[in-house]
Amino acid sequence: MATNPLIEIRNGRVGKATSLRALKLNPYPSKSARTHYAKAILDDFAAQEGKTVTVAGRLMSWRKQGALAFGHVQDQTGRIQLFMRRNLVQPTNPETGGLGYAEFNLLDMGDIVEATGKVIKTERGEISILLDTMRLLTKAIRPLPDQWSGLKDREQVLRKRYLDTTLERPPFERFAAISKMISAIRGFLIGRGFLEFNTPAIQPQYGGGTAKPFKTHVNALGCEMYLAISHELYLKRLIVAGYDKVFTIGRYFRNEGVDRSHHPEFSMVETMAAYENYEYNMNLIEDMFRHIATTVFGKTEFKVGTHTVDFSKPWLRISMADVVLEKTGVDFRTLSSVQEANDKLTALGIHELQPSIGEAMVKAFEEKVEKELIQPTLVFGHPIEISPLAKPMAHDPRYVERFEIFIAGMECGDNWSEQNDPVTLLETWRKSYKAEERDAGKFHTLDFDFIEALEFGMPPTTGIGPGIERMAMIFTEQENIDDVIFFPLMKPALSHMNASIYGIHEPSLAPVEDLALSSDEFESLCRDGALKPHDKNLTVKPHLRLWTVAGQPRLSGHVEIEGFLANSVLRLAGCKINANAALPEEELKKAVAASLELSLVVFLKKTFPACHLTLSPPTLMKNG
RNA sequence: GCCUCGGUAGCUCAGUUGGUUAGAGCAGUUGACUCUUAAUCAAUUGGUCGAAGGUUCGAAUCCUUCCCGGGGCACCA
Structure with a gap:
């Protein structure tokens, strides 16, 4: 039946593994006797020439x-x-696992070998290994894609991705560099006296921002929880606990849109430093970026899109009000009413009305300034309206001790002096809770457990959270977040090829939504309008199972309807099937089809007249 | 969620205005070859044209719906 080239190749290679076993050669041994990496030999030929070495890797x-x-x-x-050279290769030897010259045809491109x-x-003039023994370490039964293209x-x-990194060196090096970058972040922070802690990714509340969380269910506790959208409240508990400088390299999950700079699952290095304010973090982050640039990437200039970002110079530090004034000519600090602020916005060509002067300034910043901040810039002094967790500036409480990092027009981290007054924070939270309660669907639960921790006293603290992926994008000069993840x-997708190779007859995949209903439930849900087809074309596929119980044939079955669920099939149990199980197969199938035609099909046609219905011939499975 | 582009052999790609039996290179298989490196030479296998429906004498090509992906917008730090 192997008419497909991939299946033929795969069968051929599985056959070679069998042939090797027949020669007492294990195609999947447990260990290699590697003595050298390729580079060690290539870089030091003078010292290695004439020596016997063992290398291991993929045969390319x-x-x-x-x-x-x-x-x-x-x-x-x-x-x-x-x-x-034929005459220099040792003969096949099950003791060493070595393949003789005659057995080299049992090797394939892509196999993992030891030489x-x-x-x-x-x-x-090419540095080479004059083969004495060749050992197969792993038989690859799928061919690699074309190496040239x-x-x-x-x-x-x-x-x-594993194929891309096997075939192409740049992505292989890139992901290795990102790993080194994360190590460098750790090393840098530990060098500054920080302790690393793990914080929970499964959290009972989702604190921090209005991001939509992923919801999950904890069976052991019988309750709903959320995947972390933030870790800061846990880091602050660590400060309460008495550690002065802590950080976590956390996983963040946000159930939102995906684009070139946003991914639903991402990571940040989030720090908290007690007895310091936001100015401490301005220096910390600048030093951290410079440290990574020089120690991991060995340079300070990086191309991001059409721009070149330079980390060698001191970063520009400017207040949001000043930078907005500079780029738009409007000084929001001098305005005294929301009306006035919105008029200024309109004059700038921004027509969405804002509820406060502060928010108007932020809007102007986002629309007119952000994209122009190419060189690393720290923008500080955000309006208090948008920063409920930050401390107000002492000299002007309309603004808070907060800064954001902008590089190449992209926001690369947020920082503030943390609000540690539990009474004020609770008030702020209550306010936003009420505001959002009015705004249907944006309901927030409050983390009273955290408020309680604050009530025991958290020293003045400041934290920063640069995104790992965005740092990786800048340092590896990638414009797409998918290229650093x-x-x-x-x-999920299952190719027809794999379905056939692995004997999966219905490639319904990991179902996005899986639903199995009884026939009666189904009909009543449809009547109520709770269940509607997703597609205009509906296919009804009966699946029958023939059992033999004590010599008596029994018939059971279910029906699958394609087109009801977006990415899956709807299963109906208990359909009214009137057929005698003792009938010969073909007649039985006809009887079942006729029976369904009268019940389910009639119902569907009546309920969803706009849909096109197909009734597939029943599939028969035999058991016992 | 919306707009837009794409999906043809294991991989990379052709495929004209709808017209014979859908092509090539690589990979695979068989054979030749004692310094190759995208080795070469000879022969050869291999296709649900993303899926389903439709239009047509005839569909990879046109229409509809769906699936998967890219890009853009929106939402969102």
Whole structure:
């Protein structure tokens, strides 16, 4: 039945594994005897020449030429050439696992191999390993994509990143660099006296902002919880606990839109430092970025889109009111009414009315200023209206001790001096709670447990949260967040090919919504209008199961309706099927179809006259 | 959620205005070859054209719906 090329290749390779086992060679042994990485040999040929080494990695090429062959093995550090001479290769040996010359046809491109031999240079001058023993470490039963062109299909790159990094060096290096960047952040903060803590990703309340959370259910506790949209309230509890400088590299989950700079699951390094205010963090963040740039990437200039961002110079620090004045000519500090502020906005071409002077200034900032902040800039002094968790400035309480980081027109982190007056905070929260209660659907629960912690006294504290992905985008010069997240969020998909290889007959995938109803429930939900088709084309697929109980045939079954749910099938149990299980198969199928035609199909046609209905012939499964 | 572009062999891509049996390169298979490196040469296998429906004598091509992805907008830090 293997008519498909992939299936043929796969079967062929599985067959080679079987042949190897027949020769007492394990195609999946447990350990390698690697002595060198490719790069170590290539970088130090003078010292390695003539020595016997063992390398291990993926076999990326194999060029046979009579009694000679050349190949390349790719490991984490790079590729090194193998040079095979028929007369120098050890014969097949189950003791060492070595493959003799005759068995080399059981190797395939993409296999993980181990090669032992002397380090030499070929006539053409390439540093190579003159093969003595070749061992198979892992049989690959799927072929790699074309190595010359690489994986071009964006969807495949995102779904099968491991292939992209196998075939292409830049993405491989990029993700390694991002890992080093995170280590550097840790190292930097620990060097400044910070302690790293884990904070919960499953939280009973979702504090911080108005982001929509992911909801989940904790079976053991029998309650609903949320995936973290923020970790700051936990870090502040750590400050209450007596640790002065803490941080977490946290996972954040926001059930919102996806675009080139937003991903539903992302990470931030969030810090809290007690006995300091926001000015401390201005220095901290500037130093951190410079530290990463120089130690991980070895430079201070990075190309972001068409701009070049320079981290070597001191960052511009400017108040929001000043930068808005500079870019728009409007000084919002001098305005005395909301009306006046909105008139100024209108004059700037912004027509959405704002409820306060502060919010009007923020609107002007977002619309007219933000995108122009290319070089690293710290904008401080946000209006108090939009900063409920921050402390007001001593000299002008309309503004708060807060700053945001802008690089290449992108917001890269937020910071403020934390409000630690529990009474004021509770009042602020209550106010926003009421405001949002009026605004249907944006309901917030309050974290009274946190308020209680504050009541025991939290020292003056300041925190900062730069986004890891956005830092990675800047430092690795990527414009798409998917290119700094190894496993970006994708809808589950099962190819027809894999469905057939793995024997899955109904590729209904991990269902986004799965629903199984009794026939009666289904009909009543449809009548109430609670359940409606998602598609105009409905397909009714009966599935029958024939049982033999004590020699007597029994019939049971369910019906699947495609087109009702967006990404899944609706299953109906208990449909009225009038058929004699003892009938021959073909007649039985006809009887079932006829029976459904009279009940379910009639019902669907009557209830959803706009839909086109197809009744598939019943599928018969036999058991016992 | 809206707009827009795309999905053809395992991979990378052609496929004209709707017209014979959908093509190529790589990979695969078989064979030749003692310094190759996108090795070369010869032969050869391989397709639910994303899915379903429709229009038509005839559909990869036109229409409808759906699925998956990219880009943009909106929402949102």
